[in-house]
Amino acid sequence: MSISDATSIIEPEGSSFEEATYRKLTWRLVPFLFLCYIVAYLDRVNVGFAKLQMLGDLQFSETVYGLGAGIFFIGYFLFEVPSNIILHKVGARVWIARIMLTWGVLSAAMMFIATPTQFYVLRFLLGLAEAGFFPGIILYLTYWFPAARRGRIVALFMTAVAIAGVIGGPLSGLIVKGMEGVNGWRGWQWMFLLEGIPSILVGLITLSYLDDRIADAKWLSGPEKTLINSAVSREQQEKQTHGLGEVFSNGKVWLMGLIYFCFVMGLYGISFWLPTLIKALGVKDLMDVGLLSAIPYAFAAVAMVLIGRSSDQRGERRWHIAIPGFLGAAGLVLSVSFANSPVLAMAALTLGTVGILSTLPLFWSLPTAFLGGTAAAAGIAMINSLGNLAGYLSPTLVGMIKDATQSTNNGMYMLAGCLALGSVLTLSVSRQPTTSKA
Template identity: 65%
Template sequence: MLKTAHGHAPVHANVEEATYAKVTWRLIPFLFLCYVFAYLDRVNVGFAKLQMLSDLKFSETIYGLGAGIFFIGYFLMEVPSNLMLHRFGARKWIARIMISWGVISAMMIFVKTPTAFYILRFLLGVAEAGFFPGIILYLTYWYPASRRSKITALFMTGIPIAGVVGGPLSGWILNRFHDVNGMPGWQWLFLIEAIPSVVAGIVTFFYLDDKIHGAKWLTDDEKSLLERELARESDKIEVHHAGGAFRNARVWVLCACYFGIIMGLYGISFWLPTLIKASGVTDAFDVGLLTMVPYGAAAIAMVMIGRSSDRTKERRWHVALPAVVGALGLVASTLVAQQPAMAVLALTFATVGILGALCQFWSIPPAFLGGAAAAAGIALINSVGNLAGFVSPYLVGWIKDMTKSTDIGLYCVALSLVVAAAIVLTVPKKVVNH
C-alpha cells in the first residue's frame, strides 16, 4: 500500500489515477486508431466523388443516395450487432466487424453502375453496424460515468483525425495513382484505404480484453479498484434490461436529438471536399490539405469540451452550445462560398461545433442505462440517429441538382442542429449531470 511522505494515510487518489491512466494508455490509442480507419472507409466516398461521378456519369442525386444508403443497412443491423457484442464479447465481434467492412470497402473498385454502388454501400453499412455503439458500450465496462466524457472525446477525435489524415492522403492517392495499371484514382483510393481496417481487425482479436477480470496486464488490486468504481455507480442506473431501453421515453428523445446532430455531421463529412472545391480550390490535393484545418481544430476542441464537461459535471449545455455554433458556421459558409479563406473559416466553426456536440452527446445515455439496456439503448439511439446519415447527403444532393446550389440544403442541416440543441435541454439535469 502506498503511503504519504509521513507514512500515514494511503494515497488512494494517486493509485486510482495511475490505474485509470494505465487503462487509458492500453485501450484508447488502439480504439482511436480503429475508429480512424472505420470513419475513413465510411466517408472516403466524399473524396472519390471528385473523380467518380464524371467517370461513371453519376448525378449528384445518385451520389447522395449511394452515400446515404449505407445508413439503411447500418440501421437494420445496429441493435442486433450490439446485443451480440454484449453476449459474445468485444474482442471477437469488433474484429469481425472491422475485417468485413474492410473487404467490402475494397470491393467498391468494382462499381460500374448506380445499382452496384447502392448495393455495396448498403452492405458496408451492414458490416460496420455495431462498431461505434459497441465501443461506447465497451468503454462503460472500464470507466465510471464521472470519467467517461473525456475518454469518449479522446476516442471520438478519430473522426476529425480521419479528416486531418484522410484529406491529404485521399487527395494524394487520387492524383498520384490515377491511371496506374489502368485504374482511376478513385478505385485506388478505396483499395488502399481498406487495407488498414482488415489488418486492425486481425490485431483486435489478439489485443483487446472483453472485461476487466480478463485483463492480464492489470494486477489483482487494480482490477478490484476498477470493479469497485463501476459497482458504486450501478445503483444510479435506472434501466438494466434490454426491453426497458425500448420503453424508456428518454431514449426516444435522445434518438431525435442525435438525428439532428448526425444531420450536421454528414452534411459536413460528405460535402466538405465539394464545398471547398466550390469556393475556388480546384486541385484534389489542395482540397485535401484544406480539409485538415476544420478537422484539426475540431480535434482540439473535442478534448477541451470533454475536459470541461467532466470538470463541471455538466452535460446538456456542452451538447447544446456546440450544436448552435455548428449551425451558425454552416449558415456563414453559404454567405462566403466564393471566398476560399473565409469559407474554410466558416466551415471550421461548423465542424468544431458539430463534432463537439457529437462527442459530448455520448456522455448522456450511459448515465441512466446499464447492462443489456445500455447495449440495446446505445445501439437504438445510434441507429435511429444515423438514419440522418441517409437523409442528409441525399437531401443536399437532391437540392443541389434542383437548384444548382447547396445553400438551401445546408440551411436545412443547420436548422436540424438548432432543434437538436433544444431537444437535449429537455432531458432532466439531475439524470445526466454526474
C-alpha cells in the same frame, strides 16, 4: 502536441494509485480504439472524396451519389441493435474484429463499382458490416470507466473523427492524384483499395489485443482490477434497469435518438460534402482540396478534447452539448453567406465543423447515465441507429437540393436548422448530475 501535453489534457491532476490506474487503463485502451475508429471513419466517408472523380467516370448524378452515400445507413440501421446485443453476449474482442474484417473487404470492393445498382448494393452491405461498431465501443467503455471519467475518454476516442479528416483528406488526395492510371485503374479505385486494407489488418490485431472484461486483463494487477471493478459495479447498481421491451417504449430513449439524429444530420453534411464545398470555392487541384479539408478537422480535434475535459471538471453536460451545436449551425449558415470570400468561407466551415464534432462525444454521456446491462447494449444501439438514419437522409437531401437548385446553399440551411433543433432539445433534457470520481 507532446505525449506529456496530451496526458495533461486527458487526465486530471494527481499521482494517487487511482489516478495511476486510470492513466494505465487510458493508455492501454484508448489509443487502440482511436486507431480502430480512424480506419472505420475513413472507409465510411472516403466516398466523399471519390465523388470528385467517380461521378464523371460513371456518369452518376448528384442524386445517385447522395442516395448511394446515404444507403449505407439503412443497412446500419437494420443490424445495429442485434449487433450490439451480440457484442454484449460474445464479447468485444471477437465481434469488433469481425466487424472490421468484413467492412475492410467490402470497402476495398468499392473499387469495382460500375453502375448505380452496384454502388447502392455495396454501400448497403458496408452498412450491415459496420453496424454495431460505434455503439459497441461506447458500450465497451462503460465496462471500464465510470461516468465521471467517460466525458473526456469518449471525447478523446471520438477525436478520431476529426483526425480521420486531418489524415483522410490529404491521404485521399495523394492517392487519387498519385496513383492515377497505375495498372490501368483510376485514382478513386486505388483509394478504395488502399484505404480498405488497414481495416483488415487492425481487425486481425484486435483479436489478440483487446480484453472483453476487467477480469481478463492480464496487464492489470489485482488491486487495479479491484479498483476499476468496484467503481463500475457501483455505478451499474445505481442505474435504472430496463427490459428490452421497456427500452423500445422508453420516451427518454426516443428523445435521445431524436437529438442524436439532429446532430448526425450536421456531421454527415460536413463529412460527405466538405470536399465539394471547398472545390466550389475555386480550389481545383484535388491535392489542395485534400489539404484544405484537413484544416476544419484539426481545429475540431483540439476543441473536442478541451470541451470534454471542461464538461467532466464542471459535472455539466447539457450546455457543453448545446452551445457547440448552435455554433455548428452558425458556421454552416456563415459558410453560405461568405461563399464569395474563400478565406471567410473556410473560417465558417471550420467553425461549423468544430461545433458539430464537439456535440457528439458529450451527447453519449446522457443516455449512458441511465441505461445499464443488456438494456444499455440495446438502448445505445437503438439511439445510434435512429441517429444514423440521418446519415442516409442528410447526403440524400443535400444531393437532391443541389440537383434541383444547382447550389448547396439551401442544403446547408437545412442542416443548420437540424443542429439548432438538436441543441434546443438537449436543453430540454432534465439535469443529470455527473457522479463524483470513483
